[in-house]
Amino acid sequence: MEIDSAARLFVATVDEIATRAPAISAAAARELHGIRLGLHFGDGTRAGLRSENSFLFASPENIETPDVEVFFDDRSLNLLYDLEHTPVSEVWERSLDVRGERPQVLAAWRTFRLLSQRASGLRAVQILWRDYRDRTHSTWSAPPADAMTFAANPLTPRDTGWSALDFLDHVQPDEIEAMPRLAAPTIVERARMLWDGHRSSAWTDATPISDSDLDATLTACKRAVADEMQRLIPDREPKAELYDLMRSYPMREGKGLRPMLTIATCGALGGRSIDAVRTAAAIELFHNGFLVHDDISDGSTHRRSKPTLHEAFGVGLAVNTGDGMNLLAIDAILSNLSKLGLARTLGLIHEIMHMCRETVEGQAIELGWIRDCIVPPHDEDYFVMSTKKTGWYTCISPCRLGAVCAGETSPELLDRFNEAFRLIGIAFQIQDDVLNLVGDESLYGKEQAGDLLEGKRTVMLIHAMREADPKLRARLTEILRLPRGEKSTSDTAEILTAMQRLGSIDYAIKLADDLAHQGVHRFEEDLRFLPENESKGALRQIANYVTTRRL
Amino acid sequence: MPAIPSGTVEQTGGAAPLLLGPRGPFPRAQLQGVLERRWLHYAFLGRHGDYGMVANIAWLGSPPHHAAARPRNTAILLLHRGGEWCATQYSAEYTSPAWSAFRQPHPFDEPRRLVIRAPAGVAVDLNLSRTSRPCTSQCAPFAEGHHLRWQSETGVVARGRWSFGGDTADDVEAIGYHERVRGYWGWPELGGWVFGFANSVESDAEGRPDTAVVFTLIQPERPAGATTGSVMLWRRGRMRRHFPRRNITVAVRGCMNRNRVTPVPWLASLLSVDPAGRVPQRLAIAARSGADRLLIDFHCSSAARVVVPSETSIQPFSVHEVIGPVSVSGNVGGQAIAFETRGIVEFAGGAHGD
Numbered sequence: 086m087e088i089d090s091a092a093r094l095f096v097a098t099v100d101e102i103a104t105r106a107p108a109i110s111a112a113a114a115r116e117l118h119g120i121r122l123g124l125h126f127g128d129g130t131r132a133g134l135r136s137e138n139s140f141l142f143a144s145p146e147n148i149e150t151p152d153v154e155v156f157f158d159d160r161s162l163n164l165l166y167d168l169e170h171t172p173v174s175e176v177w178e179r180s181l182d183v184r185g186e187r188p189q190v191l192a193a194w195r196t197f198r199l200l201s202q203r204a205s206g207l208r209a210v211q212i213l214w215r216d217y218r219d220r221t222h223s224t225w226s227a228p229p230a231d232a233m234t235f236a237a238n239p240l241t242p243r244d245t246g247w248s249a250l251d252f253l254d255h256v257q258p259d260e261i262e263a264m265p266r267l268a269a270p271t272i273v274e275r276a277r278m279l280w281d282g283h284r285s286s287a288w289t290d291a292t293p294i295s296d297s298d299l300d301a302t303l304t305a306c307k308r309a310v311a312d313e314m315q316r317l318i319p320d321r322e323p324k325a326e327l328y329d330l331m332r333s334y335p336m337r338e339g340k341g342l343r344p345m346l347t348i349a350t351c352g353a354l355g356g357r358s359i360d361a362v363r364t365a366a367a368i369e370l371f372h373n374g375f376l377v378h379d380d381i382s383d384g385s386t387h388r389r390s391k392p393t394l395h396e397a398f399g400v401g402l403a404v405n406t407g408d409g410m411n412l413l414a415i416d417a418i419l420s421n422l423s424k425l426g427l428a429r430t431l432g433l434i435h436e437i438m439h440m441c442r443e444t445v446e447g448q449a450i451e452l453g454w455i456r457d458c459i460v461p462p463h464d465e466d467y468f469v470m471s472t473k474k475t476g477w478y479t480c481i482s483p484c485r486l487g488a489v490c491a492g493e494t495s496p497e498l499l500d501r502f503n504e505a506f507r508l509i510g511i512a513f514q515i516q517d518d519v520l521n522l523v524g525d526e527s528l529y530g531k532e533q534a535g536d537l538l539e540g541k542r543t544v545m546l547i548h549a550m551r552e553a554d555p556k557l558r559a560r561l562t563e564i565l566r567l568p569r570g571e572k573s574t575s576d577t578a579e580i581l582t583a584m585q586r587l588g589s590i591d592y593a594i595k596l597a598d599d600l601a602h603q604g605v606h607r608f609e610e611d612l613r614f615l616p617e618n619e620s621k622g623a624l625r626q627i628a629n630y631v632t633t634r635r636l
Numbered sequence: 637m638p639a640i641p642s643g644t645v646e647q648t649g650g651a652a653p654l655l656l657g658p659r660g661p662f663p664r665a666q667l668q669g670v671l672e673r674r675w676l677h678y679a680f681l682g683r684h685g686d687y688g689m690v691a692n693i694a695w696l697g698s699p700p701h702h703a704a705a706r707p708r709n710t711a712i713l714l715l716h717r718g719g720e721w722c723a724t725q726y727s728a729e730y731t732s733p734a735w736s737a738f739r740q741p742h743p744f745d746e747p748r749r750l751v752i753r754a755p756a757g758v759a760v761d762l763n764l765s766r767t768s769r770p771c772t773s774q775c776a777p778f779a780e781g782h783h784l785r786w787q788s789e790t791g792v793v794a795r796g797r798w799s800f801g802g803d804t805a806d807d808v809e810a811i812g813y814h815e816r817v818r819g820y821w822g823w824p825e826l827g828g829w830v831f832g833f834a835n836s837v838e839s840d841a842e843g844r845p846d847t848a849v850v851f852t853l854i855q856p857e858r859p860a861g862a863t864t865g866s867v868m869l870w871r872r873g874r875m876r877r878h879f880p881r882r883n884i885t886v887a888v889r890g891c892m893n894r895n896r897v898t899p900v901p902w903l904a905s906l907l908s909v910d911p912a913g914r915v916p917q918r919l920a921i922a923a924r925s926g927a928d929r930l931l932i933d934f935h936c937s938s939a940a941r942v943v944v945p946s947e948t949s950i951q952p953f954s955v956h957e958v959i960g961p962v963s964v965s966g967n968v969g970g971q972a973i974a975f976e977t978r979g980i981v982e983f984a985g986g987a988h989g990d
Contacts, residue, residue, distance in 0.1 A: 250920075253920045282884065289828060357894050618914070
């Protein structure tokens with residue numbers, strides 16, 4: 086979408102915030118709470134903004150009969166994402182007009198406060214607005230002739246004419262870089278005065294940052310960890326039968342959530358992100374080793390849009406490659422010794438052992454259910470299995486390991502990560518399972534309905550079996566008893582139809598949403614001890630990502 | 637190579653009672669109590685390449701019940717090259733008496749030797765030459781009876797060998813800064829400081845920089861109004877202008893990538909000391925007095941975090957030695973000033989959190 090108008094700029098900004106800072110987007114959606122905004126801009130274009138659960142929907146079309154109407158002239162629009170001026174002290178009368186019922190006007194105001202002031206520092210948003218200004222050559226409009234200006238804000242620093250603050254903010258501000266770098270700021274901050282000749286503020290008293298650009302941070306972490314994995318894999322024989330297989334498998338990149346959780350947790354506790362990269366790479370190696378073995382157990386044919394390793398090279402080589410990846414992962418953890426010291430390395434080994442134990446136990450529970458053709462009756466059974474099988478190594482352990490990289494080994498403190506990320510992990514897994522049934526295979530990366538073929542015990546299946554009448558339940562059980570190779574497309578379609586008829590998919594989406602919100606709540610409560618910084622902001626975005634994921 | 641007695645302490649006077657108080661701002665009197673301190677500080681930047689060196693030799697008074705004990709003495713050396721830092725522990729050895737123009741006045745054209753080294757191999761063996769005159773002593777009083785007094789000499793030229801613990805660079809020529817400090821302070825009371833210098837690249841035949849600046853900002857938490865600071869300007873070896881605290885403003889922007897901050901000494905890293913605050917990415921200092929104007933714009937590119945144990949609090953005090961490009965511009969005494977070079981800035985603080 087070409088950004089050639091204020092309305093399109095606004096829509097693009099809302100979309101950017103939803104992608105890069107789900108926490109801000111979700112908070113704004115909660116404030117809006119179903120209120121529909123009609124937006125009018127100084128260039129004559131219009132847009133609409135509404136919310137649904139944790140989603141914000143902005144469209145470059147007018148909303149008919151909006152609850153609140155908002156008018157921005159060019160000047161007030163520019164102020165929305167202007168770091169250099171404080172909107173409160175700059176907006177003129179009739180430059181911004183908001184009309185509607187009082188509670189709804191206030192809700193709209195709170196929404197804009199979140200979308201503009203909290204998100205204004207996002208580097209990507211700054212770039213978007215800078216490019217728009219450059220392209221449209223729009224300048225601030227002159228104040229209306231009879232405008233009543235607000236009194237000068239007493240907190241605004243005085244204009245001294247030769248001030249260090251003026252210099253950094255106006256004379257030579259920093260260039261805004263678009264390229265994400267590991268642990269580099271994704272938030273642009275205003276300059277701040279340490280000494281103006283009368284008042285003093287310590288350089289350590291920086292304004293806390295509570296958000297981060299999720300997209301840029303994921304990209305930077307994923308790239309750093311992918312490079313580290315390539316360095317960890319030996320460049321020696323046997324290549325064709327082992328190391329090349331290891332080398333190619335991680336290149337089928339996933340979302341990069343685990344690397345980011347590890348690196349961001351290390352940063353949130355004051356550690357250096359580079360100290361966590363090797364550990365994050367070790368987790369990815371474990372993960373890849375587990376996947377190779379898991380695909381064999383499940384009889385999966387595709388992984389990350391490509392044939393699984395055993396499909397392409399045979400079961401023997403695949404098993405051996407999975408073993409090799411696990412071995413390399415242990416080697417990577419041990420090689421932290423010279424850099425992180427003995428205490429942290431021992432802490433990492435302890436956490437890794439726990440993570441592996443949970444994972445194999447979870448895998449055993451699920452394989453047992455499939456072998457014995459059991460569908461557990463309660464969602465809680467699924468929660469336990471899911472947390473063990475994927476929750477620990479996908480969500481909980483990456484955070485704990487990142488904390489250990491930062492030097493934190495206290496069990497009480499490490500346990501503070503467990504509940505929030507257990508809930509988020511389950512929600513994430515349920516959403517993944519839903520996507521396997523109804524998602525776009527090219528985007529999702531796994532074979533569609535593959536879970537039905539392998540008889541995976543998902544929340545949808547558990548719900549369907551629970552809600553089905555005895556006849557349908559018997560039929561579903563009959564299909565589930567069939568080995569993967571003997572299940573036909575019509576068999577899986579029959580299960581899917583039953584799930585849709587019984588509302589199992591909607592039930593799972595709602596359950597995931599509830600769990601995600603509980604997870605976000607626990608994140609804010611249990612991890613209150615973490616100082617507010619950009620790395621914690623990245624963790625916050627991950628937590629909220631699950632609430633705003635589009636299924 | 638002269639023998640270097642480990643932890644040698646310069647004689648600081650007899651035990652005679654000080655009936656009239658200490659003589660002068662930097663008395664030869666014995667240090668009294670654990671919070672009374674004396675430092676000799678050195679900071680140099682290579683004229684070519686990106687070498688950087690910071691060293692600090694410190695004497696700290698003895699606890700009251702050990703009044704007869706000698707002051708404790710520590711020395712640490714940090715070397716920078718290619719964005720990487722290496723450092724000694726606090727137990728570096730050095731030639732005694734340590735080089736200083738303050739206690740050992742000597743002519744400009746008479747280089748004298750300073751060796752600082754650690755068993756692990758991080759070391760410098762330098763011939764130091766003076767080219768400039770020091771400023772008058774400055775003092776920051778704060779809290780109840782606490783104070784920090786310092787005196788700076790810029791334009792010090794260092795020629796010699798730098799050993800990085802694995803390899804060595806010979807005939808490195810560097811220019812920098814020397815300072816002596818004496819005072820009585822606790823780290824939580826001191827709060828923090830921003831301290832730095834820059835020498836212009838252009839110099840005369842003796843190596844004297846055409847222009848040099850030294851700036852300070854000391855920010856104690858109490859009493860109100862105790863913050864002090866200054867910007868000092870040297871032209872061709874003589875101090876030309878002093879901008880006092882009311883005439884300067886100091887601002888920062890952004891924060892440094894934490895990956896570019898190396899904790900030293902290594903023991904601090906292994907013991908996982910608490911994180912320090914975010915080091916700013918950019919520092920600007922504007923000074924104005926009458927028609928005189930000066931603007932210093934410093935970009936932080938690489939930092940070493942020196943973890944200093946606090947005697948009176950749990951939180952360690954952290955001194956970030958930061959190297960980066962700096963541009964200085966303005967007009968002083970009717971003469972335009974504009975140069976770009978590299979500088980060293982200290983962002984210090986962090987002991988007040990407990």
